[in-house]
Amino acid sequence: MAARSITYEFAKGLIKNNPVFVQxxxxxxxxxxxxxxxxxVGMGMATSFVLVSAALIGSLIKPLVPSEVRIPVYAVxxxxxxxxxxxxxxxxxxxxxxxxxxxxxxxxVNCVIMGxxxxxATRNGPGPAVSDALGMGAGFTAALMVLGGxxxxxxxxxxxxxxxxxxxxxxxxxxILPAGxxxxxxxxxxxxxxxxxxxxxxxxxxxxxxxx
Amino acid sequence: xxxxIIVLTLVTVLSxxxxxxxxxxxxxxxxxxxxRALQASLAALFSDVDEPQFEQLEIEEMDIYRGEDxxxxxxxxxxxxxxxGYNGPISMLLGLTPDLQQIEGLQVVENRETPGLGARxxxxxxxxxxxxxxxxxxxxTIRHVEPDPAAxxxxxxxxxxxSSEAVVDAINRRAxxxxxxxxxxxxx
Numbered sequence: 155m156a157a158r159s160i161t162y163e164f165a166k167g168l169i170k171n172n173p174v175f176v177q178x179x180x181x182x183x184x185x186x187x188x189x190x191x192x193x194x195v196g197m198g199m200a201t202s203f204v205l206v207s208a209a210l211i212g213s214l215i216k217p218l219v220p221s222e223v224r225i226p227v228y229a230v231x232x233x234x235x236x237x238x239x240x241x242x243x244x245x246x247x248x249x250x251x252x253x254x255x256x257x258x259x260x261x262x263v264n265c266v267i268m269g270x271x272x273x274x275a276t277r278n279g280p281g282p283a284v285s286d287a288l289g290m291g292a293g294f295t296a297a298l299m300v301l302g303g304x305x306x307x308x309x310x311x312x313x314x315x316x317x318x319x320x321x322x323x324x325x326x327x328x329x330i331l332p333a334g335x336x337x338x339x340x341x342x343x344x345x346x347x348x349x350x351x352x353x354x355x356x357x358x359x360x361x362x363x364x365x366x
Numbered sequence: 367x368x369x370x371i372i373v374l375t376l377v378t379v380l381s382x383x384x385x386x387x388x389x390x391x392x393x394x395x396x397x398x399x400x401x402r403a404l405q406a407s408l409a410a411l412f413s414d415v416d417e418p419q420f421e422q423l424e425i426e427e428m429d430i431y432r433g434e435d436x437x438x439x440x441x442x443x444x445x446x447x448x449x450x451g452y453n454g455p456i457s458m459l460l461g462l463t464p465d466l467q468q469i470e471g472l473q474v475v476e477n478r479e480t481p482g483l484g485a486r487x488x489x490x491x492x493x494x495x496x497x498x499x500x501x502x503x504x505x506x507t508i509r510h511v512e513p514d515p516a517a518x519x520x521x522x523x524x525x526x527x528x529s530s531e532a533v534v535d536a537i538n539r540r541a542x543x544x545x546x547x548x549x550x551x552x553x554x
Binding site for chain 1: 369370373374377378381384385388389392393395396399403476478480481482483
């Protein structure tokens, strides 16, 4: 694998390899907690924190860890950061912690994290590992934010908790129920793929530039 | 083989230490948040009283709070009640008048009900139906028709019968027992 620039490792997580829309990883929190923008952003940030910390530690301890026990070792490292994130949320953001409920501890099994550690962080130095994790985290957070935004506007008639429409608006309740998550995700993926298709040539050009 | 054991042991011990330190430094804050949420719910039950003070009664297996106003006059009691809702436990506070003859109010402290449906048990429109009902009689949930407060009736939220009935069932199960316990405790 040819070494690529730090900026490339960051940028690829946003669109080209977006963990939600392209890799379709970590669907459980994506579908479950995106009933509002705040929940989506909160979940995205918590996941990004775990992703970046675990990627850094993972790439640093890689030479010391025998490959037979790497999965349990990384699982312990991830679980530690998840518990820290959970405690911090409970101490400083109690309403958000309440809203995300059991989905914070479940970040442990979010396959975006184990996936990036196995596929990237442990095969690269700490610099690219953190850069990749930041990009994937940002891509994940952005996806959850867009999903949460669409569902909140349509399902609750609000954005960031601020009422948008008057009394006359009847919220589309289905949008904040599980079915609404699938509907929104499907529509967003279709849009995403259409855009990607259209800008394919542009992306390839940008890529070859970054690789140069 | 030996290296595997050493690495895994080291990693788990280090993680344990980091977590212990984080927990020790954050737990006072977490405890404080929980206490604040409880105090806010207690105060909301007696919202017409300025600066109410609450003291937990020493009753086994039940969390019951005795409320007083700033001058030390008894304003009522609050009983912690947990219902099994649609998505998990619903924790509530049931307010009782000082004479224990009527329900003073209902507050939902924590719930995981479906937003827009079951979670509407937190809305005033549902909760205020309980005010003035007789806690010693069983409360019944009705649908479609207007509830009769004199007959201890409340109307279920449409589309959220399970959550509504869970709340009512939990109150029915706990209220009489709690009132007996309060009478016992206050007699002492």
